[in-house]
Every structure is written in structure tokens, then in C-alpha cells.
Amino acid sequence: MNPEGYILLSAILLAIGGYGVIVSRNAIRILMSLEIMMNSANINLVVFSRITGDLSGQVFVTFSLAIAAAEAGVGFALILLLFRLYRSVDISIMDKLKF
Amino acid sequence: MNVDISYIVWGIAIISAIYVVHAKDVFHSGLWLALFFIAIAGIFVLLEAEFLAVIQILIYAGAVTVIVLFAIMLTKREKGKDVLGINLNVLKLVSFVIFALTLVGVIISSSFRWVEVGVYGSTYDIATILFERYILHFEMIALLLLVALISAVYLARRDSGES
Structure with missing residues (x-):
């Protein structure tokens, strides 16, 4: 199997993840796309x-795995905090910083 | 035997990634995410990185999936009331299709070749590089994990914030 196939797979997964980040309304689903x-x-x-x-x-992938685990822990703690504040995980109603 | 098993693993990875984004219930997204992590572990096996495949299953498919499912359970309201859809927009879809096609065009116009090595990616070699060349980075990762642990516990306390 030639290397281009794996790089193509990586590019397609990157596009799907970015699409999920842009399109989702649920904050948990945004972290999953990340x-x-x-x-x-x-x-x-x-x-x-x-x-x-x-x-x-x-x-480097080993380091990235450690950082991803830390990011998941802190990210979901922040989502729990937002859920206590707004009683929802819908990001379209989180607009307190807007003026 | 002409059918390559890597096509099956690629198909599982792409389809499960699409279902993570497009599943109706966010809990189903979490379960598809577990399948996606296992497919990525299969891709690591195909790339002769067995140590990373084991680590992927332990950390991602084990720990991160459990964290995701716990977060979904803790933020769920009553049954069937919290299904947030996706705000689908043709412009967003088209822009990401263009992004993917640009990447595909760049990649297929270049050529790469595997290097010929005998035994590649044994755990002994990875540990040698990790503890000789990247020992400072290793210690920084340890500090980062400690800070992340403390901050996650501090943020998720019951009496912090508003309540």
C-alpha cells in the first residue's frame, strides 16, 4: 500500500472533523469532532x-495522546460548568459576552 | 488474495467519523466515536506502529470514551428532549468539500515512498528515543497532566461558579 492513501485518509478525516466543529450545536459533539x-x-x-x-x-504521537487526554478532561469539566450555568449544552444560547 | 484489508479499515474509519458528526442522538455519537478510535488503532497496526495501537486503545477507546459518555449522561435532560440537531448549511458543506478536494489534489500530485528498514517501531527503540532525546518534553508532559488534573477537579466542583 502506498503512502498517499494514508495521507488522503488523514486529510478526509480532518475535513470531516472540521465540518463537525462548524456545524454542530451541541458542545459535546464539537469536542468529539476535535x-x-x-x-x-x-x-x-x-x-x-x-x-x-x-x-x-x-x-510525538505519544505526547499528543497525553495532551488529548488532558484536553478531554478540562474540556468536559468546562462543559459541565456551562451546563450548570445555562441548563443546556446548546452553544447558540451562550451569548453572555456579546454586546 | 487481492483484496486489501486496509480498505476495510479505512471505510470503517470514514463512515464512523461521518456518523459521529451526523448521528441523531449525541449518545450514539459517543458510541460511534469508540468505533472510530478502534479503527484508528487498526490503521496504526497497518502502519507497523503496534505500540501506538495499544496506547490508542488504552487511552482513547478506554479513557476518553468513558469521559465523553459520562459528560453526555451528566448533561442529559429528560429522555428525548435534548436532541440538538445540526444547523446544516449548504455553504458550510460546500466549503469543506472544497477544502477536502484541495488537500486531495495536493496529495495525489506528490509522490512518497516507504523507506526500507528491517525492524521498525519496536517499543525498545521508541523508549530509547523518548528517554534520551525528548526527556525534557516528557517531564513537561508530566507537569501538564498534573495541572490538567488539578484544574479539572477545581472546575467541576459542586460549589464553584454560580451554584
């Missing part, structure tokens, strides 16, 4: 590590 985008970046790192034969890419 996870899709982070996974596509991880695929890209592994593919280019395989192309160049350097293992640093896989080490």
Missing part, C-alpha cells in the same frame, strides 16, 4: 515517521 481532527493529525505523524524512517514521529 478528537477526530487530533486523530487525523496522529495518522499523519505516523505516516511521515514511516516514510522517513525516523521514530520521532511516534514519540
Whole structure:
């Protein structure tokens, strides 16, 4: 299997994740789409590590996994806080900073 | 045997990603997300990164999915009342299709080749690079995880914020 297929898959997943971030109204679904985008970046790192034969890419994916776990914890804590404030996770009603 | 198994894994990954965005109930999105993480682990296996595949299943399919499902359960109102749709817009769809087609055009006009190595990506080699060349980054990640843990506990306290 040639490398272009994997990079194409990564690009398509990035587009799907970005589409989900733009289109969703639920804050939890936006964070899920962010996870899709982070996974596509991880695929890209592994593919280019395989192309160049350097293992640093896989080490970077390990760091990215740790950061994604931290991001998920803090992000969902913030969503719980917003849910207590607004009694909903609909992001279209969160407009307190608008004037 | 001419049928490549990687096409099956790619199909599962793309279809589950689309269902994460487009499922009616957000709980179904969480379950599709678990399937998506497992498909990504399969892609790592196809790329001969077995250590990353194991880590992917442990952290993403294990921990992150549980966090997502807990957040969905804690923010759910009564049954069937909280199904937020998606505000679909032709302009957004077209713009992301153009984005994807641009990326596809750039990628298929370039050529890459796998490097020929004997044994690639053993856990021993990854650990050697991680603890020799990137030891400072490793310690910074440890600090980041500690800060994230404390801040998540602080933010999700019952008596913080408004209530």
C-alpha cells in the first residue's frame, strides 16, 4: 500500500472533523469532532515517521495522546460548568459576552 | 488474495467519523466515536506502529470514551428532549468539500515512498528515543497532566461558579 492513501485518509478525516466543529450545536459533539481532527493529525505523524524512517514521529504521537487526554478532561469539566450555568449544552444560547 | 484489508479499515474509519458528526442522538455519537478510535488503532497496526495501537486503545477507546459518555449522561435532560440537531448549511458543506478536494489534489500530485528498514517501531527503540532525546518534553508532559488534573477537579466542583 502506498503512502498517499494514508495521507488522503488523514486529510478526509480532518475535513470531516472540521465540518463537525462548524456545524454542530451541541458542545459535546464539537469536542468529539476535535478528537477526530487530533486523530487525523496522529495518522499523519505516523505516516511521515514511516516514510522517513525516523521514530520521532511516534514519540510525538505519544505526547499528543497525553495532551488529548488532558484536553478531554478540562474540556468536559468546562462543559459541565456551562451546563450548570445555562441548563443546556446548546452553544447558540451562550451569548453572555456579546454586546 | 487481492483484496486489501486496509480498505476495510479505512471505510470503517470514514463512515464512523461521518456518523459521529451526523448521528441523531449525541449518545450514539459517543458510541460511534469508540468505533472510530478502534479503527484508528487498526490503521496504526497497518502502519507497523503496534505500540501506538495499544496506547490508542488504552487511552482513547478506554479513557476518553468513558469521559465523553459520562459528560453526555451528566448533561442529559429528560429522555428525548435534548436532541440538538445540526444547523446544516449548504455553504458550510460546500466549503469543506472544497477544502477536502484541495488537500486531495495536493496529495495525489506528490509522490512518497516507504523507506526500507528491517525492524521498525519496536517499543525498545521508541523508549530509547523518548528517554534520551525528548526527556525534557516528557517531564513537561508530566507537569501538564498534573495541572490538567488539578484544574479539572477545581472546575467541576459542586460549589464553584454560580451554584
